Amino acid sequence: MSAEIRLSNLTLSHGRRAAVHHVSGQFAPGSLTAIVGPNGAGKSTLLRAIAGLHKPDAGDLAAPRGSIALLPQVAAVDRAFPIRCLDVVQFGHWSRAGAFRAIRTAERAMSLDALAAVGLEGFASRPVGSLSVGQFQRVLFARLLVQDAPVILLDEPFNALDTRTITDLLVLVRRWHGEGRTVIAVLHDMELVKREFPETLLLAREAIAWGPTAEALCAENRLRARMMSEAWMDEAEVCARDAA
Numbered sequence: 001m002s003a004e005i006r007l008s009n010l011t012l013s014h015g016r017r018a019a020v021h022h023v024s025g026q027f028a029p030g031s032l033t034a035i036v037g038p039n040g041a042g043k044s045t046l047l048r049a050i051a052g053l054h055k056p057d058a059g060d061l062a063a064p065r066g067s068i069a070l071l072p073q074v075a076a077v078d079r080a081f082p083i084r085c086l087d088v089v090q091f092g093h094w095s096r097a098g099a100f101r102a103i104r105t106a107e108r109a110m111s112l113d114a115l116a117a118v119g120l121e122g123f124a125s126r127p128v129g130s131l132s133v134g135q136f137q138r139v140l141f142a143r144l145l146v147q148d149a150p151v152i153l154l155d156e157p158f159n160a161l162d163t164r165t166i167t168d169l170l171v172l173v174r175r176w177h178g179e180g181r182t183v184i185a186v187l188h189d190m191e192l193v194k195r196e197f198p199e200t201l202l203l204a205r206e207a208i209a210w211g212p213t214a215e216a217l218c219a220e221n222r223l224r225a226r227m228m229s230e231a232w233m234d235e236a237e238v239c240a241r242d243a244a
């Protein structure tokens with residue numbers, strides 16, 4: 001269903017500061033992968049680059065443009081904007097069909113169905129500002145359902161959510177995987193990763209490990225990732241390999 005995402009010696013920076021260094025590997029079509037690593041490891045930057053929102057500084061990133069849906073970190077979404085739940089879900093249609101046309105009746109029905117599928121039947125007219133964090137995350141998952149993309153990128157999708165909401169949203173992640181979509185999620189909960197994600201990329205600006213989750217998250221790799229994160233200094237971020 002979805003095309004491969006291939007990284008070749010990929011380096012991503014913020015200004016002169018490298019966030020992701022020389023990462024190579026591939027997300028196979030239909031794979032379900034967790035990206036894990038310490039704070040500041042470059043996980044969100046990599047996800048945004050795959051979505052086409054962050055330009056590579058060096059190396060190559062091959063991804064199927066136009067068929068990728070990104071769930072940003074909830075903290076990055078402005079909820080003060082006066083907009084109804086249904087409108088947020090409708091944006092999912094626009095990302096496929098273009099923003100400057102009317103939403104058709106069938107699409108509106110799809111959006112209402114998506115809200116029902118995430119347990120928010122009857123919420124269509126509710127302003128998003130009145131929702132709990134968990135309810136809002138459900139709305140964003142409804143938008144992903146409507147986007148119907150072969151590649152789905154989730155940035156810390158379960159942060160600050162209660163167990164019930166996580167359980168419900170995991171059902172959708174499993175469903176997407178079962179449908180052959182490529183799903184990549186940035187996560188911090190290692191138990192959840194081990195339980196639900198067959199593949200893992202352990203990132204600490206460099207790829208420490210990338211493969212089957214049990215191997216990628218072995219004690220030795222996790223220790224290496226932690227040591228890397230303790231070693232990197234925020235002020236001296238120019239890649240030593242590039243500077244040489």
Ligand SMILES: Nc1ncnc2c1ncn2[C@@H]1O[C@H](COP(=O)(O)OP(=O)(O)OP(=O)(O)O)[C@@H](O)[C@H]1O
Binds near residue numbers: 019038
């Ligand atoms: N917009 C930005 N401008 C400048 N530097 C940035 C920006 N976004 C991220 N960075 C820096 O890039 C590095 C990687 O950040 P990124 O958010 O990708 O890491 P992360 O692994 O997702 O971290 P976390 O787990 O804390 O969310 C960090 O040093 C961060 O401070």
